[in-house]
Amino acid sequence: MKTNFANLLDFALHVCRTYNICDNTLDDAQLEKHCPLDNGRYDCTPPSTSFATKLNQLDRLPLELLIEVLLQLDIPSLTRFRRLNRRTMMLVNSVHQYTAIIEHCPNIIRAIVSVRADAFDCATLYRTLCTSRCFTCNRFGDHLYLIDCRRVCYFCFTHRPEYFPLTSREASRFFNPNAQAQSKSKSSRKLLELANPPSILSLPGRYCGALTVRGGKLQPRRLQLYDRQAVVQSLSGCGLSQSEKTIEEPKRFMAIISAPVLLNSGRHIDQGFFCLGCRDELDKNTKHFRIKYTIEDMPEHIARYGRIVESSIPGRFMHGTKDQ
Template identity: 30%
Template sequence: MSSDRVFSEELIDKLTCTLELNLGGMIRNLPLPQTSPIHRHATNSSLGRIDTLPPELLLFILNLLDFQSLSRLSRASFRAKAIVEALPAYQELLEHAPDVLVALGRTRILRYHSAALLRQTLRTNRCESCFDFGAFLFLPTCERVCFQCLHENHALRVTTLNLAKKCFHLTNSHLKKIPVLHSIPGTYSVMFHVSRRKVYRLVSVKQVKQLAIEVHGSAENVARLLPPTPPQGMSRRDFWIFKWFHMAPLDPPACDLSRKPGRSNLVEDDFGGMASIRMPSLSGTSADRGRICKGCHLIDRLHSQGSLPTAVLENLVPQGIGPSRPLLALMNRLYSREGFLEHIKTCYGVDRLLAGWGK
């Protein structure tokens, strides 16, 4: 295998792809914000009464604000503009993830997440579901996620207000306690292709289930809301949607779900990709958007051709699990730079590519 090889940056670039091959179905291609060119400093400009606060306390307070509030504050005076633009959270998000801010604004989620939380998420790289590299931001909860967990983990799905109310016996008043995302019309795909031409009001299944437990008193009380069979007037599809939403895990599975046994009666995600966007991970001043292994794509191709060695397949796919889901997950997995350097030490597809290139 490749464990003893030294990989140059040029070779690493050749073995990876930073563009999503099958991952283009998230929020994307948003026009980026334009920053104000005004830099004049007025001697009498101030923040009013909060100017009397110690700098440390002022910084703490500003970091608790969301970017919508910070934007409004920056228009109050020249001094306010200078202070907001000097915030590390403001600088880092605007430099490395401006499209994330646009997406949060377009979906009306921006006001729910503080500048400090967004910066903290920007500076992490772990998927909140499986703990591997998470290259995407799930907008309602401001959590990092990976592509496979967006597909496999029902807690990371979004649904309409009406379906959420019926599924968990909630009211409009209850749902005011959690973020409501206004979708951006377009074409999306997280395994399933969906095209939506109108704006939907959507809520996170995870947050709805947490809210239901709060409203109804316990997880056991919420579980009793689901009938054992479809009631009169409910389609079987809606019944299974309700069932999977009730089974959505509130705690992280902390594993690769593609390596677990497949589940029957799964329902296509009607809004897959509409609440997530690619987000780089920032370490120091270096941003890592993740990279896909071309060797894993070769493995999937060899398997489809029937030419993948049995020993390799048995090493990649757990016993008793069909190969399609684990291999597809490998093909779609994004690695951090450090994660990829570990991965290529044992990737059969990388060895085949290097052999073919004579390296």
């Protein structure tokens, strides 16, 4: 039976939020267990007026100014500041952008703290979460690349060279590709430290898409991973070379976590939808089962590829004839 998504129920019957696929990204790193958050556990009200009289110089500043300063802090620093005492906890909790992220995306905060992603501030994270499009293409971007906080889609982070991070050794070789002697290698590392490109410290675990490597590839130790694009740009702006290492490369998954879109000033979220009519499609340039859509995207998708109809397999759907 054909459908034109005349109502929300009709829409819901032909889309799904997730597939039963484990991509082995930071979503699968047991973040809640290894990085518990104390948000909501404690009363952050200062205990007495005597405490208030001994407050540090922060309270001489207007709250609006304090919030602007806190928004310029990276998430690991903001988290450490929040843990100082009840007053700092109250201050951070008064930052709307931070509380919206904690409410809807706590695992993103856990991941950022765990991998020490400190190249961007809280305001940048919030702005990125309020966008919906992949940084490098026009698809719905349902993931975050945490080294420098770019929203990205599945195909870009698994295939594009700029989302293939470099280890310390690999990044050092960019500065001195012919380095062999130990002294030259040390010099290369020094240049890397001076350039200070964005980086993270990966978590041990299993990474890489389950569709290519069952259970993912085990990475037993932490790796300092640098943003490839930032390393290359620090070398006189030379271009990125394409890489054949795509969905089977674990490093591509170590800085990735799923990310909903914050809507209505952070009051609601949109996680996007998979089109059930594309469930058996594999062409990433047109229709593919891994492409996600927003509610606003779906009418255009249907107009381009046809209404969703039941296939010959019970419970399965496909795109049928386009509207005339």
